[in-house]
Amino acid sequence: MYDYIIIGAGVVGSAIARELSLYQAKTLVLEKENDVANVQSLANSAIVHSGHNPEPNSLKARLSVWGNKLYEEMEKELDIPLLRTGAYVVAHNAEEERQLEELTELARINQVPEFKILSFEEALKDEPNLSKTVTKVLSLPTTKVTYPWEVAFAAMENALINGVEFIKNALVTGIKKEFDYFVVTVNNHIEYQCRYLINSAGVASDDIAGLIEKNVPFHITGRKGEYFVIDKRAKGFVNHILYPLPTELGKGVLITPQYHGEILLGPNSELVEDKYLPTTSFAGLAYVKEHAAMLADNIPFNQIIRSFAGIRSTADYDDFYIKESLEVKGLFHLGGIDSPGLTACFAIAKYLVNEVMNVDNIYQLNPDFNPYRKKRVMFHKLSDVEKQVLIKEEPMYGNIICKCEKITEKEILEAMRGPLGSNTIKGIKKRTRAGAGLCQGGYCEEKIVKMISKEFNLSPMDIAYDKENTKLFTQETKVLKK
Amino acid sequence: MIVDVIVIGGGASGLAAAISVKKRNKQVLLIERENELGGILNQCIHNGFGLEVFKEEYTGPEYAYKFIEEFNDLKIDYLLNTTVIKLVKNGDEFVVTISSTAQGLKEIKAKAVIISSGCYERTRGQIAMPGERPRGVITAGSAQRYLNINGYMVGKKAFILGSGDIGLIMARRMHLEGAEVLGVAEIMPYSNGLNRNIVQCLNDFDIPLYLSHTVTNVESDDSKRLKAITIQQVDERFNPISGTEKRFEVDTLLLSIGLIPDITLLDDLSVEVDQKTKSSKINQAYETSVPGLFICGNSLQVHDLVDNVSKESSRAGNCTADFLENKFKPRKKINIIPGKNILYVAPQYLDFGWDFTDLIISFRSSKKLEKAIAKVYQGDNLVYQKRRTFVVPAEMETISFPYQELNDSQDIRVELEEL
Numbered sequence: 079m080y081d082y083i084i085i086g087a088g089v090v091g092s093a094i095a096r097e098l099s100l101y102q103a104k105t106l107v108l109e110k111e112n113d114v115a116n117v118q119s120l121a122n123s124a125i126v127h128s129g130h131n132p133e134p135n136s137l138k139a140r141l142s143v144w145g146n147k148l149y150e151e152m153e154k155e156l157d158i159p160l161l162r163t164g165a166y167v168v169a170h171n172a173e174e175e176r177q178l179e180e181l182t183e184l185a186r187i188n189q190v191p192e193f194k195i196l197s198f199e200e201a202l203k204d205e206p207n208l209s210k211t212v213t214k215v216l217s218l219p220t221t222k223v224t225y226p227w228e229v230a231f232a233a234m235e236n237a238l239i240n241g242v243e244f245i246k247n248a249l250v251t252g253i254k255k256e257f258d259y260f261v262v263t264v265n266n267h268i269e270y271q272c273r274y275l276i277n278s279a280g281v282a283s284d285d286i287a288g289l290i291e292k293n294v295p296f297h298i299t300g301r302k303g304e305y306f307v308i309d310k311r312a313k314g315f316v317n318h319i320l321y322p323l324p325t326e327l328g329k330g331v332l333i334t335p336q337y338h339g340e341i342l343l344g345p346n347s348e349l350v351e352d353k354y355l356p357t358t359s360f361a362g363l364a365y366v367k368e369h370a371a372m373l374a375d376n377i378p379f380n381q382i383i384r385s386f387a388g389i390r391s392t393a394d395y396d397d398f399y400i401k402e403s404l405e406v407k408g409l410f411h412l413g414g415i416d417s418p419g420l421t422a423c424f425a426i427a428k429y430l431v432n433e434v435m436n437v438d439n440i441y442q443l444n445p446d447f448n449p450y451r452k453k454r455v456m457f458h459k460l461s462d463v464e465k466q467v468l469i470k471e472e473p474m475y476g477n478i479i480c481k482c483e484k485i486t487e488k489e490i491l492e493a494m495r496g497p498l499g500s501n502t503i504k505g506i507k508k509r510t511r512a513g514a515g516l517c518q519g520g521y522c523e524e525k526i527v528k529m530i531s532k533e534f535n536l537s538p539m540d541i542a543y544d545k546e547n548t549k550l551f552t553q554e555t556k557v558l559k560k
Numbered sequence: 561m562i563v564d565v566i567v568i569g570g571g572a573s574g575l576a577a578a579i580s581v582k583k584r585n586k587q588v589l590l591i592e593r594e595n596e597l598g599g600i601l602n603q604c605i606h607n608g609f610g611l612e613v614f615k616e617e618y619t620g621p622e623y624a625y626k627f628i629e630e631f632n633d634l635k636i637d638y639l640l641n642t643t644v645i646k647l648v649k650n651g652d653e654f655v656v657t658i659s660s661t662a663q664g665l666k667e668i669k670a671k672a673v674i675i676s677s678g679c680y681e682r683t684r685g686q687i688a689m690p691g692e693r694p695r696g697v698i699t700a701g702s703a704q705r706y707l708n709i710n711g712y713m714v715g716k717k718a719f720i721l722g723s724g725d726i727g728l729i730m731a732r733r734m735h736l737e738g739a740e741v742l743g744v745a746e747i748m749p750y751s752n753g754l755n756r757n758i759v760q761c762l763n764d765f766d767i768p769l770y771l772s773h774t775v776t777n778v779e780s781d782d783s784k785r786l787k788a789i790t791i792q793q794v795d796e797r798f799n800p801i802s803g804t805e806k807r808f809e810v811d812t813l814l815l816s817i818g819l820i821p822d823i824t825l826l827d828d829l830s831v832e833v834d835q836k837t838k839s840s841k842i843n844q845a846y847e848t849s850v851p852g853l854f855i856c857g858n859s860l861q862v863h864d865l866v867d868n869v870s871k872e873s874s875r876a877g878n879c880t881a882d883f884l885e886n887k888f889k890p891r892k893k894i895n896i897i898p899g900k901n902i903l904y905v906a907p908q909y910l911d912f913g914w915d916f917t918d919l920i921i922s923f924r925s926s927k928k929l930e931k932a933i934a935k936v937y938q939g940d941n942l943v944y945q946k947r948r949t950f951v952v953p954a955e956m957e958t959i960s961f962p963y964q965e966l967n968d969s970q971d972i973r974v975e976l977e978e979l
């Protein structure tokens with residue numbers, strides 16, 4: 079019997095797992111995917127917003143301002159990557175300048191730190207490619223960029239070393255309540271029991287609720303966002319995150335420099351019929367291009383290396399829905415965690431555990447809790463001297479496997495090992511960025527296959543891209559070389 | 561220590577360049593990141609290499625072996641399993657940073673550098689292909705490597721986007737290995753592969769070629785494996801025409817949508833880039849805008865025939881030796897401009913400081929021409945012309961003529977006149 083079962087290992091489920099590992103409680107995380115951060119937390123803008131635009135007094139406002147601050151702590155404890163870009167919200171004319179003032183007022187009420195209004199000329203100094211059509215800018219220095227996959231890895235890895243259990247490829251298919259405990263069915267045949275159940279299933283959170291509730295208190299509709307990725311060789315083209323003014327559709331198409339140097343253009347915002355199906359379209363991507371061009375001049379469109387889409391879990395309830403079920407005691411929902419859910423994830427976890435579930439009334443603190451996570455080496459970010467020192471200790475840092483992102487053999491080995499090690503191509507890409515660059519894995523995938531094969535003693539025939547059914551190869555042939 | 565020449569890349573280009581430099585008694589160090597020499601040739605186990613250079617047809621590895629033998633006979637120094645990660649120039653010296661398990665991170669200095677780093681394959685991301693992102697969409701060259709070097713097939717039922725040579729060759733290869741190949745779609749109204757490959761790889765196996773078609777949707781199954789693709793005809797502006805959709809259930813979509821010269825190593829040097837070749841601009845000595853930095857092979861322009869790579873690279877090697885012998889003096893240079901029906905030219909400059917008898921220009925046509933005359937003008941002056949038949953964008957053309965008569969103040973222009 080577990081004390082807690084968490085359904086879903088996106089950034090929210092992972093942050094909750096870590097928060098619960100502070101207590102002497104037995105926690106299990108169930109995730110239908112073959113890895114953490116594979117759905118909403120996989121495909122987003124990666125921004126830790128300042129909290130400047132949610133409605134005052136909403137949970138979104140409170141948890142994003144708080145969440146933003148928590149990232150600074152998490153950088154120290156969990157080695158979470160942060161790129162302190164700051165952000166500019168831009169206005170193009172008198173009407174937009176008026177809206178910018180309203181937004182500034184919101185930022186003030188939401189207690190966003192350090193915001194200020196800049197003239198076009200002032201903004202241009204730090205952002206030479208800012209569109210010449212911009213007239214005024216709201217500067218938000220606390221807005222920054224993280225690396226969403228690493229957020230989930232960090233939180234989950236730390237949860238695991240503090241005693242949490244994690245099962246992947248575990249699709250929750252049924253929930254029953256017996257007296258004072260839950261029976262959670264996975265993949266239609268395995269049962270787990272727990273006292274409290276946490277539903278952090280993202281776009282599926284209403285469907286999970288529907289497994290046990292008659293009247294689900296919120297419904298999720300998917301809103302798709304499409305992106306272009308510009309190669310990191312264009313680094314420095316913009317330094318800040320550039321936002322247009324928000325509309326009822328959300329924050330609009332942005333230009334966002336990323337932690338590893340690449341630049342995102344997007345997202346658009348479009349209702350989708352199938353909330354599980356992220357697709358890109360000619361029209362959507364054309365919209366992204368057109369709208370990005372309102373923010374900056376000279377966008378290096380010729381350096382685009384990829385496009386992708388993510389689906390936001392938008393609820394008909396117009397705030398985060400973080401509450402105990404009205405029908406079933408002990409069941410807690412995290413519904414409608416769309417943007418700024420990444421920003422807020424650590425605050426969401428603390429809010430849920432301390433203010434909604436009041437865990438400290440039920441369980442003792444875990445005296446062995448270790449808040450720190452082993453630092454991950456990002457070899458290409460080191461100075462030449464640091465590199466040389468490391469290579470002396472470990473020559474495998476000298477062997478470049480991914481030529482575009484300059485990822486070394488040792489980093490890939492590390493990604494396969496450890497509490498959250500992966501044996502898939504996608505898992506290794508998420509952990510190291512091997513295959514995320516210019517050639518998109520065309521060069522290094524083959525080398526990584528060999529490494530996985532060796533490390534796990536697997537035949538290449540059994541190696542998958544991601545889930546079980548995505549095996550790389552369908553048959554062996556005679557080796558014909560030379 | 562400072563070496564005369566560092567050659568980056570040990571494929572057909574690097575081998576030929578290194579050999580010709582060495583024959584001029586210069587010190588050469590070749591650096592290759594793979595565990596063997598030969599480059600892309602190692603995975604091209606089909607026939608069709610060497611007809612021009614050796615007057616005989618070899619497989620890729622056989623062709624490479626011919627050069628590797630000579631390379632070894634000349635006792636040229638080389639490093640395998642070693643990646644060049646950085647290239648800068650300090651004064652007159654190049655500093656090449658290498659990384660390997662054996663040597664760690666190390667700087668090597670050179671008086672001249674030859675870039676023979678080959679090319680990389682254009683990916684789905686660069687053409688913003690719509691739809692989902694399942695496993696099963698893979699570049700043809702990667703699939704070829706898996707199949708020919710490692711012995712694994714990436715699918716059983718395939719469709720191919722792009723009629724580049726690798727795609728055509730892979731269509732036949734997968735068919736022969738027992739896979740079903742449902743067709744090849746090409747967005748242009750003509751094929752981008754060699755004609756012999758269309759005949760031998762598609763027609764001989766009844767694999768349909770859909771010209772003016774592209775992939776407009778990609779579908780995946782529940783586990784995110786490719787399930788189906790949709791192709792559509794496109795108009796002259798490449799917009800899909802509705803009503804022309806054809807859906808194919810396949811587990812693999814191979815992409816053969818173009819090769820791009822890999823010049824990422826030049827990022828820290830301010831070389832002038834040609835948007836058409838997507839590589840560095842050069843003068844007739846294969847020298848970039850950085851003195852002493854030479855470039856050839858697929859990293860200069862994507863070649864369809866390896867014989868041209870070898871010839872070009874050995875000329876580049878000779879020019880590098882000339883450079884070391886100070887056989888040129890700074891003089892005026894003029895532009896070589898692609899004119900009517902020409903996609904690109906290389907070299908882009910004629911530099912009068914270099915003293916050659918002939919000017920050799922490579923180019924590709926921008927459309928298919930049954931009969932044409934290649935003409936070179938300086939101003940209104942026709943300085944050279946040659947008849948050509950069956951000129952297609954898929955096949956690189958080369959012309960060569962003496963240029964002593966040209967003046968050094970007017971650009972020259974290459975044109976293809978349709979007959």
Ligand SMILES: Cc1cc2nc3c(=O)[nH]c(=O)nc-3n(C[C@H](O)[C@H](O)[C@H](O)COP(=O)(O)OP(=O)(O)OC[C@H]3O[C@@H](n4cnc5c(N)ncnc54)[C@H](O)[C@@H]3O)c2cc1C
Nearest residue numbers: 086088090110118119122123125250280303418419420421
């Ligand atoms: C286009 C886009 C841009 C965004 N940009 C930003 C941004 O810049 N800043 C920001 O703060 N926020 C942003 N967001 C929002 C942010 O990404 C999300 O709020 C956050 O990722 C939500 O995390 P999550 O863990 O709730 O959801 P998810 O990551 O979706 O996790 C839910 C998990 O539940 C699992 N699951 C579902 N059903 C089951 C089941 N039956 N059994 C087992 N497991 C199940 C899923 O597989 C999934 O892994 C953006 C979102 C999108 C889509």
Ligand SMILES: Cc1cc2nc3c(=O)[nH]c(=O)nc-3n(C[C@H](O)[C@H](O)[C@H](O)COP(=O)(O)OP(=O)(O)OC[C@H]3O[C@@H](n4cnc5c(N)ncnc54)[C@H](O)[C@@H]3O)c2cc1C
Nearest residue numbers: 569571572573592593599600608644677678857858865866
């Ligand atoms: C699939 C395919 C089929 C072909 N079929 C034919 C045919 O039938 N007939 C024909 O005549 N021609 C054919 N060609 C064309 C011809 O074979 C190639 O153009 C030629 O081999 C390219 O040689 P290269 O040396 O320029 O490039 P490559 O062979 O790609 O060599 C480049 C080398 O540089 C190395 N390198 C790159 N960067 C670095 C770095 N930073 N550090 C260290 N090393 C580095 C690479 O590892 C590689 O070995 C074909 C080409 C391909 C791709």
